[in-house]
Amino acid sequence: MKKIITYWTFDLIHKGHINILKRAKELWDHLTVAISSDEFNKLKDKKSFYSFEERKYILEAIKYVDEIIPENNWEQKKEDIKKYNIDIFVMGDDWKGKFDELKELCEVVYLPRTPNISTTSLKEIFKSVTKKQIDTIKKVLESIEYFNKLF
Numbered sequence: 001m002k003k004i005i006t007y008w009t010f011d012l013i014h015k016g017h018i019n020i021l022k023r024a025k026e027l028w029d030h031l032t033v034a035i036s037s038d039e040f041n042k043l044k045d046k047k048s049f050y051s052f053e054e055r056k057y058i059l060e061a062i063k064y065v066d067e068i069i070p071e072n073n074w075e076q077k078k079e080d081i082k083k084y085n086i087d088i089f090v091m092g093d094d095w096k097g098k099f100d101e102l103k104e105l106c107e108v109v110y111l112p113r114t115p116n117i118s119t120t121s122l123k124e125i126f127k128s129v130t131k132k133q134i135d136t137i138k139k140v141l142e143s144i145e146y147f148n149k150l151f
Contacts, residue, residue, distance in 0.1 A: 002028040004088040005080060007071050009036040010055045011048035016092075016114035018062065023111055024090045025064035032084055033059055034071040043073075081105045 004024055010017060010033075025031050036044070038052045048055065052070065059065050069080065081089065081102065089102050093110040102108050 001030055002087045003030040003032065003085055004028045004090050005032040005034060005084065005086045006090045007034040007036070007077065009041060009046060009048055010059060011041075011046070011050065013055070013058055018064075019114045020090070020092055020111050021062060021064040028088060030066045031064055032067040032069060032080075032086070033065050034069050034076070034080065035059065037070040037072050040070075040072050077102060078105060 004027075006020070006024065008017070021031065021033070035052060035055050036046070036048070038048070041048050050058070056068050059068055067084075069084075077089070077099070080086065082105065086106050088107045088109055089099060089105075090109045090111060091099060092113045094113055096110045099108055
């Protein structure tokens, strides 16, 4: 059985994330996903849309994921590869070359990203939404909830 691992923040899970998880799972047997903990995100000056527990909950529902572990520091990758008997370390190709030092412990594979989608682009879209638009969306959702209660 080939065991693989990948490390991501998964702050706004989108189609591109699912595509990489799916491709990784299709190529190998057991997929472990390490999610950056809230504390580690603070150290990286990164703010996640969802908490660690919420991101973990979402990933647990994805059929390609076999195991989820927290990522608590940069040095953890080498320890995890040994601890979980990992054969292959997988990342998106936007990280190409950044983890080549792990080749001494396992195979390192950089999978192509899905074009035209990224967490950064989604965050930019969210930033452009005005308070008035948010209030309108809230009203629509409240109306839908109200009508659902009627039926």
